[in-house]
Amino acid sequence: xxxxxxxxxxxxxxxxxxxxxxxxxxxxxxxxxxxxxxxxxxxxxxxxxxxxxxxxxxxxxxxxxxxxxxxxxxxxxxxxxxxxxxxxxxxxxxxxxxxxxxxxxxxxxxxxxxxxxxxxxxxxxxxxxxxxxxxxxxxxxxxxxxxxxxxxxxxxxxxxxxxxxxxxxxxxxxxxxxxxxxxxxxxxxxxxxxxxxxxxxxxxxxxxxxxxxxxxxxxxxx
Numbered sequence: 001x002x003x004x005x006x007x008x009x010x011x012x013x014x015x016x017x018x019x020x021x022x023x024x025x026x027x028x029x030x031x032x033x034x035x036x037x038x039x040x041x042x043x044x045x046x047x048x049x050x051x052x053x054x055x056x057x058x059x060x061x062x063x064x065x066x067x068x069x070x071x072x073x074x075x076x077x078x079x080x081x082x083x084x085x086x087x088x089x090x091x092x093x094x095x096x097x098x099x100x101x102x103x104x105x106x107x108x109x110x111x112x113x114x115x116x117x118x119x120x121x122x123x124x125x126x127x128x129x130x131x132x133x134x135x136x137x138x139x140x141x142x143x144x145x146x147x148x149x150x151x152x153x154x155x156x157x158x159x160x161x162x163x164x165x166x167x168x169x170x171x172x173x174x175x176x177x178x179x180x181x182x183x184x185x186x187x188x189x190x191x192x193x194x195x196x197x198x199x200x201x202x203x204x205x206x207x208x209x210x211x212x213x214x215x216x217x218x219x220x221x222x
Contacts, residue, residue: 002015002019003015005042005045005046007035007038007039007042009035010035010038010039012024012039012042012043012046014042014043014046014048015046017048017049021116021216021219022116022212022215022216023043023048023049023050023051023052024043024048025051025052025053025054025112025208026039026040026043026051026052026053026054027053027054027055028053028054028055028056028057028060028078029055031060033059033060033062033063034063036053036056036060036063036064037063037064037066037067040053040063040064040067040068040082041067044067044068044082044084047084047085048084049083049084049085049086049087049115050081050082050083050084050085050086050115051064051068051071051081051082051084052079052080052081052111052112052115052208053079053080053081054078054079054108054208055078056073056078056079056080057078058075060080061073061075061079061080064080064081064082065080068082070082074107074111076103076104076107077103077104077105077107077108077111077207078104079107079108079111081111081115083115086114086115086116086117087116087117087219088117089114089117089118089119090117090118090218090219090222091118091119091145091146091215091217091218091219091220091221091222092118092119092120092121092143092144092145092218092222093113093118093119093120093121093144093145093146093147093148093211093214093215093218094120094121094122094123094137094140094141094143094144094146094147094148095109095110095113095120095121095122095123095147095148095149095150095214096122096123096124096126096134096137096141096147096148096149096150096157096161097122097123097124097125097126097127097149097150097151097157098125098126098127098128098149098150098151098152098153098155098157098174099124099125099127099151099152099153099176100124100125101152101174101176102124102150102151102152102174102176103124104207105150105172105174105205105206105207106122106124106150106207107207108207108208108211109148109150109172109207109208109210109211109214110122110207110211111211112207112208112211112212112215113148113211113212113214113215113218116211116212116215116216116219117215117219118214118215118218118219119218121140121144123136123137123140123141126157127151127153127156127157128154128156128157128160131160134157134160134161138164141161141164141165141167142164142165142166142167144165144167144218145167145217145218145221145222146167146168146169146170146213146214146215146217146218146221147161147165147167147168147169147170147214148169148170148171148172148210148211148214149161149162149169149170149171149172149199150172150174150207150210151171151172151173151174151187151191152173152174152175152176152177152181152184152187153176153177153181153186153187154186154187154190155171155173155186155187155188155190155191156190158171158190158191158194158196158199158201159190159191159194159195159196159199160196161196162194162196162197162198162199163195163196167217167221168198168200168217169196169198169199169200170200170201170202170210170213170214171191171194171199171200171201171202172201172202172205172206172207172210173187173188173190173191173201173203173204173205174187174204174205175204175205183204184204184205185204187204188201188203188204200213
């Protein structure tokens with residue numbers, strides 16, 4: 001029977017990993033350090049294979065370290081995580097980004113996919129403004145069981161990759177770009193209207209969601 005830990009301010013889904021193969025994560029935005037510590041401890045007490053805190057500022061990252069001194073962090077990506085019993089890696093996810101500015105979202109997708117038990121290869125700054133930069137990444141993209149494309153601005157990279165690889169493509173629009181990109185809305189709409197078949201789209205800056213989906217696909221495909 002599914003179970004949860006009732007902390008009063010949160011009902012932590014401690015059976016999610018058994019049910020879905022992926023433990024619950026903690027979105028730090030709107031939570032106090034004490035709440036983050038309590039949720040993380042509940043997940044660790046339930047023997048989650050990993051605990052991932054997203055949108056984590058310095059206080060949130062410190063909160064995880066207090067209950068898990070072995071926690072790792074990425075300040076730029078606003079991540080903190082602890083890996084305790086990560087599944088043996090199966091399948092390969094390839095991640096490619098349009099620009100270096102997309103790297104925080106790339107890292108969120110990468111860390112989540114690795115924590116769920118996949119091999120991840122990353123290629124950054126291969127956007128269509130200099131399309132020849134994509135060529136070195138193509139062998140990895142074509143070998144992968146699932147491909148994640150992270151791009152802002154006009155997000156055309158998703159359509160280009162979607163037309164070249166046989167694996168499912170998860171497109172992640174990012175909020176990078178000047179004013180008329182509307183905080184990633186233009187990239188989101190461009191990806192949704194991609195002319196390439198086999199491209200699915202997650203929400204703006206949602207590296208976590210993309211990493212989760214990609215890992216599930218890759219592990220089942222391997």
